[in-house]
Amino acid sequence: MDSGPALAGSTPPPAHAPGCVVGLDVGGTGMKGALLDHAMRSLETVRRPTPRADGPLAVVDAITDTLLTLTALAAERDLPVHHAGVVVPGIVDEGLQRAVWSANIGWRDLPLAALLTERTGLRVTLGHDVRAGGLAERAFGAARGARNVLFVAIGTGIAAALVCDGEPVSSGGYAGELGHVVVEPGGRPCACGGTGCLETVASATAVAAAYAERAGRPVAGAADVAALAADDDPLARAVWQRAADGLADALATATSMLAPESIVLGGGLAEAGDLLLDPVRAGLERRLTFQRPPALVRAELGDWAGCLGAGLAGWRATGHAPANRRTGVPAP
Ligand SMILES: [Zn+2]
Incomplete structure (x- = not known):
């Protein structure tokens, strides 16, 4: 043309x-x-x-x-x-x-x-x-007006976007790899070559795989595990809680380091809404002592x-x- x-x-x-x-x-x-x-x-x-x-x-x-x-x-x-x-x-x-x-x-x-x-x-x-x-959520979405934001996209992998004092942090493109913070030392191998990364516990892929392994039958995806957890299926609840604990661990570390006013959870797993946000928020509150508690909210822009x-x-x-x-x- x-x-x-x-x-x-x-x-x-x-x-x-x-x-x-x-x-x-x-x-x-x-x-x-x-x-x-x-x-x-x-x-x-x-x-x-x-x-x-x-x-x-x-x-x-x-x-x-x-x-x-x-x-x-x-x-x-x-x-x-x-x-x-x-x-x-x-x-x-x-x-x-x-x-x-x-x-x-x-x-x-x-x-x-x-x-x-x-x-x-x-x-x-x-x-x-x-x-x-993260830029869009800060401009028009769930983190409007916040100067310090952590936006976490949880899908097949986990990645984050940081805004510190109003400025996006990129560090040559290498910043924001929250999915590769270790939350289970000596845990499962991660695609990155490490072990026990957050991504091996709390990505949508990991949640579906963990349930399939424990239940001995495949599920179509993490949304199925969320539905089972909401329905009080004990295996699904255990898998879901483990993911929430991993996220709370990583977010507590991030909060100590970066002190975001707002943490926005997006991506496929966040579609579960309060089923995910409530246990992550509770876990984060338990882990923080003197730190300024961030608002933990769901992404708005899908x-x-x-x-x-x-x-x-x-x-x-x-x-x-x-x-x-x-x-x-x-x-x-
Ligand atoms: Zn990794």
């Missing part, structure tokens, strides 16, 4: 001018993209699978196609696309704009922002999926948080950051 390079040359918009940015969240299984106006309303959304089985270059092709699809949708509305925010999993160096590493997708030290600009003509800002989710955070980074890159409010929610 030819419209891309022309769009890249467009001048930054005045505040509240028409136009939009692209927010694109690339996950291990699927990607979610949206056109977002300056009020962060989603004008169009696109979902498609991530072809990770076909290798990292196929994933880059799919990201390119998705950006071009969204650009074409903007052109149909006569809207300039001022910028694209693209967020990916793994280790992402926002400073160098490189995708350093992803176990899921398989790329190594890829200058992804530059590659996507070359292919689409869009100005692209690369970010990390969980840090972007699985669109990463996409919204990507779009927010896109608007900020234009020099016209939207106000910290939002009037529309992307349709799933």
Whole structure:
């Protein structure tokens, strides 16, 4: 498509001018993209699978196609696309704009922002999926207004985003690996090469696997274990409590180190709501003595948080950051 390079040359918009940015969240299984106006309303959304089985270059092709699809949708509305925010999993160096590493997708030290600009003509800002989710929850979601936030995404793995004194902490892309804090010394082997990491106890994958092992029968996923625990199934309750204890251990350590005012739990496991939050909150309260107790809350933006955070980074890159409010929610 030819419209891309022309769009890249467009001048930054005045505040509240028409136009939009692209927010694109690339996950291990699927990607979610949206056109977002300056009020962060989603004008169009696109979902498609991530072809990770076909290798990292196929994933880059799919990201390119998705950006071009969204650009074409903007052109149909006569809207300039001022910028694209693209967020990916793994280790992402926002400073160098490189995708350093992803176990899921398989790329190594890829200058992804530059590659996507070359292919689409869009100005692209690369970010990390969980840090972007944390940014969005702090701007528009469960941690609105807090200056010190820990956002924890609990899904197939566990990762966290930190905001300290109002500033996101990245440390070259290596910060926030809460899933690899050891909570059961000498425990199960972790995909990272360590043992007893939080991820081996409290990720959605670990919860489902632990129940299947104890019960001697498979379950479809952690949501099934949550339903059984809510139904007072003793095995499910034990597995669930172990996950909550592991989370409370790791969050108590994080609270001692970072003193977040707000801890936001997101990702698939947090869909269980109070069934997860109540025992984690109780465990955290038991472990803290003099520390300032953080508010432990559930994420509000669901699985669109990463996409919204990507779009927010896109608007900020234009020099016209939207106000910290939002009037529309992307349709799933
Ligand atoms: Zn680990």
